[in-house]
Amino acid sequence: MAEDEMFNLLRGLSFLLIVRDVSSYTLTAVQVWSVHAIGPSSGKGTPDYMKSQSKNQAISNDRERSSTASSRCPSQRTTVRQQVSCAVTHRPTDGGCLTPITTCMNIARQVLNCPLFNIHYRRFCTSQYTMTSRHANSKRIQGLDKNVWVAFTSLAADPSIVNLGQGYPDIPPPSYVKEALAKAASVDQMNQYTRGFGHPSLVKGLSQVYGKVYGRQIDPFKEILVTVGGYGSLFSTMQGLVEEGDEVIIIEPFFDCYVPMVRMAGAKPVLIPLRLKSGKTTITSADWVLDPDELSSKFNSKTKAIIINTPNNPIGKVFTRDELQMIADLCIKHDTLCFSDEVYEWLIYRGHQHIKIATLPGMWDRTITISSAGKTFSVTGWKLGWSIGPEHLIKHLQTVMQNTLYTCPTPLQEAVAQGMLLNCELMGQPECYFTSLAEELEGKRDRMAAIVQEAGMTPVIPEGGYFMLVDVTSLNQDLSHVTDDEGEAYDYKFVKWMIKEKKLAAIPVTAFVGDESKKQFEKYIRLCFIKQDSTLDAAEKILKNWTKI
């Protein structure tokens, strides 16, 4: 297209196409309202700054500059006929283009920023530019982008840091599950899709194991759904059963994903904290209890469900039968559902018993129980979990599953099935992994508690799970020098300081509570103790030398 034609186009157009056909280069549309030249116009020819541009000039910018235009004397504004040189963008050909588009864009910016002309433009449509607001996120995820893991995983990633933060084992999983996985992958059909709601051998195995535990027949196809980790079960449950406008009661401290998931389902989280019973010297997770009246006051006609987590992350509380009965009574009274996150169900320490709320009278029909292969077999990276419940509830989770990811990986499910069947035989015996892992962890728990106390901190001895809450109040650590976000809680500051100064990573507990309870929990940090001895040795060394500078 000749320059003249191009300039004709330019005059007062609301849509500008800037072209120069140079060899294989074509054009990109730039949406511009109008182009005005400031200063003397015709006769000047192409300004020098434009002559020096290469063929690959592009015009691009996304800022409005009408304010600049209005400050100029109107009489000086003329249409840029002679002064705007043709510009092109380049189109990357299939083989890749020679001049990186970034270079073109930079040149474009210079051209547009030149004071000799004002270009009023709205936006343009070439690569490399930020999305307009039309392509912002959907409303359902508004405010859900940040979480504690995003913040702390990278901080703790440095290998010199002893990581007792994120909750995964650095002890190896039992060899038979790894072998089962390798074996499964060698079978042709195990590398292709399996049944969407759960690989048949896995759901049958789960039905056997949990049939024993629940003391009831569990239909493998209708009452079990296999999901991507306990996380995926929580998501399927929320999406399948919670509606816009519902309320969901969450007990603090809670695994941090409960609140965003409830919000993503359009519902309102209603929080109630566990409270510390006073007057004890040695504190265990059993000393953190719910106030029955307070809990009762949270239920109303909008309450869809209550989420419980037993054993609890991060405190490690194992809810007693009486406590569960109290919750069950309220669920029945108000006809609410119960979502019971029991991923740590096998990690119970001596003197305590894991009770499934679904086994209490009247509760099977209103409870979804969530479990995790990752926590059961120390294979968090397998991301397999399952939901167990009555058909009329599970079917809705299955609907979510078939419209979200459809099916879980086959070989992993086959391997977990083998693991389940093997341990089903051994249940109740010391060789059963469900028992042996808990025993191994109890030793680590006790060791962790001792070394934490030696450093002058106060542990909350967990009855279950593999986390320990540690009260750092008595250290009186001055953190005023730690620069931080406005209003960042003490434990966040403490953990960041500890990572930096002591090379020990933990997780701040206020990540697991709502704003109103922050003050109650901000002197606690969470340590994960499912770690091999060498990791615990390293932690011990740091904690022993704590008071030394």
Added chain:
Amino acid sequence: MIVQNEKGYVFFSSITRPMKATYCSTGSNEDFIFSDYYSTWFLVCSNVTDNSGNSTAVSEQLFRTNRVEFTQLAAEYKVVNLGQGFPDFSPPPFIQEAFCKAVSGGPTMHQYTRAFGHPPLVKSLAKFFSGIVGHEIDALEDILVTVGAYQALFCAFQALVDEGDEVIIVEPFFDCYQPMVAMAGGKAVYVPLRPSGAVLSSGDWVLSAEELASKITARTKAIVINTPNNPIGKVYKTEELQMIADLCIKHDLLCISDEVYEWLTYDGAKHVKIASLPGMWERTVTVGSAGKTFSATGWKVGWAMGSGQVIKHMKTIHQNTVYHCATAAQEAVGHGFEREHKLFGSPESYFQQLPATLQQKRTKLAACLESVGLQPVMPEGGYFMIADISSVKVNLNDQSTDEADDFRFVKWLIKEKGLATIPVSAFYSPEHRKEFDNYIRFCFVKEDSTLDAAEEILRKWSQEQ
């Protein structure tokens, strides 16, 4: 809940929506073949007659082209299964080895990895695809690894579609698009590919620019395309993609491009990424699949690629839904892409070998279909082939007259010939279904023995004619 009405139809009130079922009995068991808007489901129901002669359903397993169970079914009833859309052969040895190596690797292989994608995998994906897209892809910002391409699609719709948004879906479409749009509160608007001219190839199925433009309203948020297309096998040409791109740019739409079959193109057809066209990178989400790429559908590893500005919203969905994907499989797929990057374009590349193998199977299947009067539409890509059933003269011998022709034909084909396929109108919206009920879909990513068995059936059939 199964209800039988007077016509012998069984309505299965499924977990999602009521579906119409037709049943054909083969032997003592009764098979229910369900079809609904979105997919074809196969229900195996074992009926047992008790002493009073009353029959009760003993066990039900509802599954959707489930290979494991369907293989048993196929073996039992001698059905040659060209319906289910995944390979019946194993993934290539190098990828299986990579998986075994990952499994026997250190403890980190069995614990959580980076939530948005295992670093070695996203790095090898970025390296591999940057040259193809013509854009420097940032491994950490521009890629999200998901549980299969299915979850990538889910994240895209959830992250970008709001209540009341309209999403244009090009028909025939992979059945999950519509429910996902609905789940995000959006409204699906359909534009069909229409056969033009002789219709001998999938390239003869085209999108009308006017028709597409007419569907765009102020509420249109995105357009979903699938190239190579399932079920037709169409590989969109650059001009066709440019037409779509122009509309996306003009109306500021997003584009969700499902390219899971990107390596399976035949006769020199070139797979073009719409994201590589000018103005499209920042508004396109390109979805890919390790399952389809490496013939390992059961691994469920997929990804979404696009501008970090868009991908970040999908990450938010991902971190509030599944958070992490399984580590070992990602490690293996990363190695797979490293290998393919080195061998790119060479005869040892799996991305050359697989389409070459499948091209032969495609030719063979097409010839068999022609011999019985079925008119195949030669797919330019993918591993499905549709065939026109109009000119096949068979007495369908069924009482159901208000069912779509292709459904009736599929049922007859299973019952009378022992050959399983999928009716193509299942891939269409209700409003266009009637226009396209004369095609059935065959899948040819099957072992030679399976295709031989199909050939045998078709040969016998043609001899009877």
